[in-house]
Amino acid sequence: MSASVCLTVYSDNNPGLLHRVTAVFTRRKMNIESLTVSDTELAGVSRYTIVIRSDSDAAGKIAEQIRKIIEVHEVVVGEEEAMVSREVALVKLPRSCSAGIAHVVSTHGLVLVSEGDSVVIFEKTGSVEEVSDALFALRPFGIIEFARSGRISMAALAERWSGPSNDTFSG
Amino acid sequence: MKPTLDEIVPHQSEEITGAEILMRSLVEHGVDVVFGYPGGAIMPVYDALYHYQDRIRHVLVRHEQGATHAAEGYARVTGRCGVALATSGPGATNLVTGIADALMDSTPLVCITGQVGRALLGTDAFQETDIIGVTVPITKWNYQVTSADEIAPVMAKAFAIALAGRPGPVVVDITKNAQLEKAVYRRSSYTPPLRSFHAVPAVEDYERAAHYISEAKRPMLLVGRGVLVARAQRELLNFAEKTGIPVALTLQGLSAFPTRHPLYAGMLGMHGNYAPNILTNEADLLIAVGMRFDDRVTGNVQTYAKRAKIIHIDIERAEINKLVSVDVGLRTDAREGLLALTDRVSDSEYPEWRERFAALYEEERAAVISHELLPESGGLRMAEVIHRLSEATAGEAITVTDVGQHQMATARYYRYARTDGWISSGGLGTMGFGIPAALGAAIAAPERTVLAIVGDGGFQMTCQELGTIAQEKTPVKIVIMNNNFLGMVRQWQELFFDSRYSFVHLDNPDFVKLSEAFGIPARRVSERDNLDETISWALNIEGPCLIEVQVEKEENVFPMIPAGAGVSEIRLG
Ligand SMILES: Cc1ncc(C[n+]2csc(CCOP(=O)(O)OP(=O)(O)O)c2C)c(N)n1
Numbered sequence: 001m002s003a004s005v006c007l008t009v010y011s012d013n014n015p016g017l018l019h020r021v022t023a024v025f026t027r028r029k030m031n032i033e034s035l036t037v038s039d040t041e042l043a044g045v046s047r048y049t050i051v052i053r054s055d056s057d058a059a060g061k062i063a064e065q066i067r068k069i070i071e072v073h074e075v076v077v078g079e080e081e082a083m084v085s086r087e088v089a090l091v092k093l094p095r096s097c098s099a100g101i102a103h104v105v106s107t108h109g110l111v112l113v114s115e116g117d118s119v120v121i122f123e124k125t126g127s128v129e130e131v132s133d134a135l136f137a138l139r140p141f142g143i144i145e146f147a148r149s150g151r152i153s154m155a156a157l158a159e160r161w162s163g164p165s166n167d168t169f170s171g
Numbered sequence: 172m173k174p175t176l177d178e179i180v181p182h183q184s185e186e187i188t189g190a191e192i193l194m195r196s197l198v199e200h201g202v203d204v205v206f207g208y209p210g211g212a213i214m215p216v217y218d219a220l221y222h223y224q225d226r227i228r229h230v231l232v233r234h235e236q237g238a239t240h241a242a243e244g245y246a247r248v249t250g251r252c253g254v255a256l257a258t259s260g261p262g263a264t265n266l267v268t269g270i271a272d273a274l275m276d277s278t279p280l281v282c283i284t285g286q287v288g289r290a291l292l293g294t295d296a297f298q299e300t301d302i303i304g305v306t307v308p309i310t311k312w313n314y315q316v317t318s319a320d321e322i323a324p325v326m327a328k329a330f331a332i333a334l335a336g337r338p339g340p341v342v343v344d345i346t347k348n349a350q351l352e353k354a355v356y357r358r359s360s361y362t363p364p365l366r367s368f369h370a371v372p373a374v375e376d377y378e379r380a381a382h383y384i385s386e387a388k389r390p391m392l393l394v395g396r397g398v399l400v401a402r403a404q405r406e407l408l409n410f411a412e413k414t415g416i417p418v419a420l421t422l423q424g425l426s427a428f429p430t431r432h433p434l435y436a437g438m439l440g441m442h443g444n445y446a447p448n449i450l451t452n453e454a455d456l457l458i459a460v461g462m463r464f465d466d467r468v469t470g471n472v473q474t475y476a477k478r479a480k481i482i483h484i485d486i487e488r489a490e491i492n493k494l495v496s497v498d499v500g501l502r503t504d505a506r507e508g509l510l511a512l513t514d515r516v517s518d519s520e521y522p523e524w525r526e527r528f529a530a531l532y533e534e535e536r537a538a539v540i541s542h543e544l545l546p547e548s549g550g551l552r553m554a555e556v557i558h559r560l561s562e563a564t565a566g567e568a569i570t571v572t573d574v575g576q577h578q579m580a581t582a583r584y585y586r587y588a589r590t591d592g593w594i595s596s597g598g599l600g601t602m603g604f605g606i607p608a609a610l611g612a613a614i615a616a617p618e619r620t621v622l623a624i625v626g627d628g629g630f631q632m633t634c635q636e637l638g639t640i641a642q643e644k645t646p647v648k649i650v651i652m653n654n655n656f657l658g659m660v661r662q663w664q665e666l667f668f669d670s671r672y673s674f675v676h677l678d679n680p681d682f683v684k685l686s687e688a689f690g691i692p693a694r695r696v697s698e699r700d701n702l703d704e705t706i707s708w709a710l711n712i713e714g715p716c717l718i719e720v721q722v723e724k725e726e727n728v729f730p731m732i733p734a735g736a737g738v739s740e741i742r743l744g
C-alpha cells in the first residue's frame with residue numbers, strides 16, 4: 001500500500017512559500033521523509049522535491065491541495081520506480097582510520113573532500129540505498145558525524161513540465 | 172466636493188505616502204466600505220483614510236472579529252471583496268476567526284493589517300505578531316509588504332486572488348515604514364495564472380455526463396454555495412425545469428432555488444429534510460453542483476450514495492474526488508457547467524421518483540413539521556417564529572443567522588422567495604457570526620430587510636456590535652431566540668449523553684434593557700398571541716431594533732442524522 005512517493009513542486013521563488021507547502025503535510029499529520037528546494041532551468045521558478053510515504057491515492061490528494069497554493073505552478077507526482085534520485089552525504093572520520101579504508105573508498109566511490117590534521121571528510125553521491133550502504137560500510141571506522149542532503153529526483157521520461165502558463169484568468 | 176483633476180489622474184511622478192497609495196488602490200478596486208479598528212501600527216493608514224472619507228466609508232466595529240464577519244456579510248451580498256482593517260498584534264489576531272470562517276465558506280475578503288516597522292521585524296517589538304505565519308493555513312494567500320512601492324501591485328494581486336476561481340480570504344500585512352515612506356503610485360493590475368482558476372472541461376466529459384443524465388431513472392441535484400457564488404441561480408432553475416430533476420440544497424446552498432418551487436426537494440444533511448437524505452441512497456444519479464460533500468452532508472461516507480453515479484461540477488479541482496469518488500468531474504464554474512449541460516439534455520419528468528419525495532415529505536410533515544409550526548400547547552417554538560417571520564416578510568428578507576438550533580430552524584422553515592436570502596456560517600460554524608455579518612449585509616443592501624436570527628449564546632459572543640449598528644444606524648432587525656441554553660449542545664447532551672447537561676445553562680442579562688442601553692429599541696415576546704404584532708412592530712420601525720423571543724427551553728431540532736450514521740439513518744424524533 002504505502003510506498004515512497006516523490007512530489008515535485010514548481011513554484012515562484014517567494015519567501016514564506018516553504019511554510020505554506022509544508023503546512024499541507026503538517027495539517028494531515030504526514031511525515032516528510034525528505035525535502036529539498038533548488039532553483040531550476042526556468043528563471044524565478046523553484047523546485048521542491050518532497051518525498052513522503054503514502055499510497056498513490058493519498059499522494060494525489062496532497063498534490064491537489066498543494067496545487068491550490070497561489071504561487072505553485074505545478075505538482076508532479078512520481079512513483080519511486082519512475083524516478084531517478086540522487087542524494088549526497090558528507091562523512092567525517094578520524095584520520096587515524098585511513099589505513100584500512102582504501103577498499104571501502106574504492107568499492108563505494110567515496111571522494112575525499114577535506115583532509116585535516118586529525119579528521120578527513122568523504123563525500124558519497126548516489127541513490128538513497130547506495131548512500132545508506134556506504135554509511136554502513138564506514139561505521140566500523142568510527143564515524144564522527146555525517147550529514148545527508150535529502151534526495152533530488154527527476155522523472156526518467158523525456159517530458160517535463162514546460163513552465164508557467166502565459167494564459168491568464170479571464171472571468 | 173468634486174475631486175480635482177490631480178486626484179482623478181495623479182501626476183505619474185508624484186510621490187505620495189504608502190498609506191495614501193493604499194487608499195488609491197482601494198478606490199481603484201471599487202472599495203466603498205471598510206470595516207476596521209485603529210491602533211499604533213496602522214495609524215498612518217487611518218490618517219490617510221481621514222482624507223478619503225468622502226470616497227470610502229469606514230465602519231468602526233467594536234472588536235476586530237466583528238470587522239471580518241461584517242466584511243463577510245458585505246461580500247456575500249455584493250459578490251465583491253469585503254475589506255477589514257486592523258492594527259498589528261492583537262488587532263490582527265482578533266481577525267483570525269473571521270478569516271478562517273471566510274476560507275471555509277469561500278468568501279472573498281481582503282484583510283489589511285498594520286505591522287511594526289521593517290527594522291523591528293523579528294525583535295518581539297511592541298504589538299508584533301507574525302500574522303503571516305499565523306494565517307498561512309487559513310488564507311488563500313497572504314503577503315507582507317515592507318516598502319511603499321509594493322503596495323499598489325500587492326493590493327491588485329490581493330483583490331484578484333480573493334475573487335478568482337473559488338473565492339477566499341487574503342491578508343496583506345503592511346509594515347509601518349511602508350505606510351509612511353513615499354513612492355510613486357502606479358495603477359496596477361494582476362491577472363492570476365489560468366492554471367489555478369480556470370478550466371474548461373472536455374467535451375467528452377460533458378457528453379458522458381449528459382449520457383448518464385439521459386439514462387437515469389432516479390436523479391437528484393445536490394446544490395451548494397458554488398451556485399450562489401457563481402450567481403447561477405437562473406441557470407440552475409433552467410436546468411432543473413428542463414430536466415425535471417428534483418433539487419436538494421446544502422445548508423450553504425440555501426435560497427439558491429426557490430423554496431416553493433415544485434421541484435424543491437429540501438435541505439440535505441444532518442438537520443436537513445427527510446426525503447432528500449433518505450433518497451440520496453436510493454438515487455441512481457447525483458448531480459452535485461458547487462458543493463463539497465461536507466461530512467455534515469454525507470454522514471458516514473462509507474455508506475453514502477452507493478447506488479448512484481455521481482457527476483460533480485466544481486471550480487476547485489481539489490474538491491473533485493476529495494471525499495467521494497465521482498464518475499464525471501466537471502471542473503468549472505457552476506454557471507458554465509449548468510449552461511453546457513442544459514444544452515445537452517432533453518426534457519424529461521420523473522413522476523414516480525418525485526412521488527417518493529412527496530411521500531417522504533408527508534411523513535416528515537406529520538411527524539415533525541406540523542407540530543413545529545402549529546404547536547397546540549407549550550411555549551413558542553423557534554420553527555413557528557421563523558415561519559411567522561417568513562410570512563411577514565413574504566420570504567424576501569436576507570436572513571443572517573448565528574450557529575445552533577435557531578440556525579437550523581431558519582434553514583428549515585424560512586421560505587425563500589428570492590434566490591439570495593441565506594447568509595450563515597456553515598463550514599466553520601462560528602458562533603458570534605450573526606450580528607456583525609448582518610451589519611455588513613445590511614450596509615451592502617440598504618433596500619432589503621435584513622433579519623439577524625441568533626441564539627442567546629451566540630448573541631453574547633459579539634453583542635458589542637450593537638454599538639456599531641446603533642452608531643451606523645444600520646436597520647438590522649435582530650431576533651434573539653432565548654432558550655436560556657446553548658441549545659444545540661444541550662440537544663446533543665440530551666440525546667447522546669443521557670441528559671447530563673454539562674455547562675449549557677445560561678443566566679442571561681435583560682436583553683431588552685441591553686439593547687435599549689445601546690439606543691436600539693427592543694421588545695420581548697413570550698406569548699403566541701403577541702408574536703405577529705411584535706414582528707410587525709419590528710418590520711415597520713425605522714432603523715435597527717431587537718426582539719427577544721422567549722422560546723421553549725428544551726426543544727430539539729429534528730430530523731437528525733446522528734453523528735457517524737449514514738444519511739438514510741436520519742431520525743424523525
Ligand atoms: C465559537 C463557537 N464556540 C462553540 C461552538 C459550539 N456550539 C455550537 S452550537 C452551540 C450552542 C449555541 O447556543 P445558542 O447561541 O444559544 O443557540 P441555540 O442552539 O440555543 O439556538 C455551541 C456552543 C461554536 N459553534 N462556536
